Amino acid sequence: MKLITKVICLIVILMSPVIALYAYSNAQSTRLVEEQLTIANRQRLAIFMHQIEAAMEQVSQYSNLISQDPDFAQFAGNVIPANGYDYAILSDTLQRKLSLFSTSNAWMNRINAYFPGSGHAVSSYSLLPYDEAYLLDQATTRWTYRNIRVDGADKMAFTRFFIVPASAASDIRKADVIVEIDLMADNIERLLDSFKTKGNNDPFLYRSAGELVLNGSAEESTIRRLIAQEGSAIAADPAEGYRSVSLDGRRYLVYGLVSAKIGWTLVDYVPLETILAPVTYSRNLFYVTAGLLILTGAGAAYMIYSQVQRPIRQLGEGTVRLERGDLSARLPPGNNRDFAGLFRQFNRMAEKQQHLIEKVYREQLRAKEAVMKQLQSQINPHFLYNSFAYIVSMAQMNRLEPVVSMAYSLSDYYRYSTRNERLDTTVKEEVAFVRSYMEIMNMQLRKIGYKIDIPPGLEAVDIPRLLLQPIVENAIIHGLEPKKGGGSISISGRAADGIVRFMVEDDGVGLADETLERLNASLKETEPPGDDCGLWNVHQRLTHRYGSAAGLLLTRSESGGVRVTLSWPDVSNP
Template identity: 90%
Template sequence: MKLITKVICLIVILMSPVIALYAYSNAQSTRLVEEQLTIANRQRLAIFMHQIEAAMEQVSQYSNLISQEPDFAQFAGNVIPANGYDYAMLSDALQRKLSLFSTSTAWMNRINVYFPGSGHAVSSYSLLPYNIDYLLEQATTRWTYRTIRVDGAEKRAFTRFFIEPASAASDIRKADVVVEIDLMADNIERLLDSFKTKGNNDPFLYKGAGELVLNGSADEPTIRRLIEQEGSQIADSAGGYRSVSLDGRRYLVYGLVSPKIGWTLVDYVPLETILAPVTSSRNLFYVTACLLVLMGAGAAYLIYSQVQRPIRQLGEGTVRLERGDLAARLPSGTNRDFAGLFRQFNRMAEQQQHLIEKVYREQLRAKEAVMKQLQSQINPHFLYNSFAYIVSMAQMNRLEPVVSMAYSLSDYYRYSTRNERLDTTVKEEVAFVRSYMDIMNMQLRKIGYTIDMAPELESLVIPRLLLQPIVENAIIHGLEPKKGGGSIAITGRAADGTVCFTVEDDGVGLADEALERLNLSLKETEPPGDDCGLWNVHQRLEHRFGLDAGLLLTRSESGGVKVTLSWPDVSYL
């Protein structure tokens, strides 16, 4: 393990208990703040809900007062003045009394009174026509939240119907008096505004299915996303609180359900705002801890850069020399304490490089001599056969083939004996093979061939006379003994870091045992007899590209022999 890693680990080990202890203390502080906030909000919710229930209960008492008032009892008993003037005066008196009832509290409300027996109705706001269909559809003894029209304007209100006698609730036509009390939602909104303090909380009433009463400055988009996310679970927080994540922020949500009206009073506060002092203290501690860790890491880096890294550079330089990198040198001017040691190492490396390069150059000369000797062994093999062809044509007085063969042999020999250049390109080698195949076809007149080389291989540098010996071997041992014509297919590809050439014939072929013996003979240190063309090419490939290169003989699908030449693609690596 590196020194800097050890020092950083030590700092982390020392700081971990301190950070853990502070984290525990911070968590306890946060929990305490949440508990105290919960207690305070629970009390405030209970007081506020009590105010709403008390106001609704107070308004509900108007129904008893109205049913006992003599003028209303006269209408309820269907004792209506026959004189139009007296009827108008009585109706006006009833409306003034309803207006007095509706304005007796600070809460805005509307009172409508219906007399099913006489078919009359009166309202605290304006003239009200009697509508039995409306009563049958809307009359309910529970508080409902709906939209009403007051003086031509639409308002949201809590509505409840009081039916006298109570037994007439099943058939409202039998009722003496039906009192409709509308408690305007504006009253609840003002009460919610008074409940909202310093802008940190945002109370609202919620029942579900779109029934929602907000305060005057409510964040309605946030409230609706909260309801959409939590749904009915908001009511489940009654008597306690829920921690809710919304848009990446945490909120504490408090809820209290009223059994009298069936609504839930909900208040939510952003936790970040409440815990801002605690969070600020926590962040300050963490910043200080990070600075201490960074200072420790800086000190460890100084030790690493001034001591451990020079030692490591010296070790790496030694390893590079051991692996054969004779150009390995150390920067002697980077560290004064190790400068002398680095200079001694560089002088030693220079001396070793000089000696090893001298030996290496001698080995290269010896290897080049071996390559030239192996390459020269290939040429006589083909030359003997060609001379035999010329002699045969001359004996038959066929001068034109003799002249053509002489010129072709001249081109062939000029290419094959160019020992000053041991290398050639794939394009030149393929052109040479084409000439050779044309010459052989002049002799045998039964050989066809195809050459398919990848375009990117044309400029690849390879040893000279690499493909011709393989083609020659295929003709002599595969196609010549075959009755009738034959063909040779030559292909070249490069893939996955390997160059691969194949020479495949459809000749007489070899048995599996013979193929195995040939593959084994290629690895011998001495050529296997006079027929050394394949062995020669294999040895040259190993000399040039290493032990991963060479030949492999297999059975062709057409019945002949398939020779595969492969070696690592140095340009790919």
């Protein structure tokens, strides 16, 4: 046997197993590509459909906002201003709110609100007449696809009516408000364009032959022939994840996903030869190149992937999780020494960031909760009722001077207590507020005296708002009102040894030593002791503002009543 023959035979013997192995590998690769492509496409279809459903769900929430808005409630309750100017202002306000709702969504939309009770209508686009016949004919609580007219142009849109209350759906004339939301089909067309990748696939949204939403470069004739051939079976086979369809001599893989919320089917189809083109090219390339080179390249690629790309991808995924607000994102240490140090630094950074953000968030929540509870506790309806009853009584007796005095005091009181643009105030303003409150209570009860002794140097000190009034109110309610005869309250302030102290004393009925101890202990609890939490709120606000060295202390006063001492570090003179 010639040498050349031996070499050829040896090459054939060596290459035959490689070729056979590659043939098998190619068949498995083809199957794997189809499976992975099916998984990827199903995920992409699910994400795309979720975007559509999420957008529709978002705009659906506008109906709740509209039904709860006080301005819209005027039209819904047929409380229409008789003055033409006020009516115009209210109509303009409603239209601007609808426009704001409309523009807050990235998708182009139109929002119309109809008020059967008053026979009015408002639109986010332009003036809209109330048309009961239109509502009776068109109003449906399901998403429908129809032609609408916007700014003189015809547009296809997804429309849904929201009827409030829902029980009025059978007779819309009994509804308080009917909200019509139109989502332009152009939004979905643009989304389909972004879904289309490299021109290989051709996604579209489908419900029936006459209801189609296509992408901007869709082959409409192919799509309609595909629908005519497959009909309602165009949705993917649940067992396979896709359908294989032959059309005009070409094979297509058709992927479909039905939305249970809107009743539409998202369909995407790809020519089979396009899907297998990379595999076919790789197979042909293998027959003209050396198998060893391919295996070497594959090994090198895998090494790069496992040693470089995978760690970078993990780092990117961790960064994305942090960006999305997942503060628990951590990276596994792994065996890659080149990236282990970077991963440890990332984990330490994420842990520190989580700690700082959670700390700030907790502090903000505590501060806001304390302020809100304190503000709410000030607006006492019984206090307001008693004040108005006093005004009425004095007016009936034609005693105008007490009426004027009470009105001025109430004005000062509520102007201060409801002003929340600033959380801080000065001692001078807080004392003036307390003086207004004491004047009001003295006019109501006619047995309360008070004395205020604040050094001028303390009047400009910044303190949290509504700090002293809850203490004074507590002294009046629990100390002076139960006492027979008159009583008095003393308010004093001092700054010494780096500590600011304010004392509020009364000569009322007082408290037992056990009660004082229990109250002092309850101030340090993390939760308020009950409905009467005025002292607890003040104590918590002081500790949150100035630290654990600040707070309240309840003791017995020399006159037999209760003394409440407020103290905190003097930050104005560090």
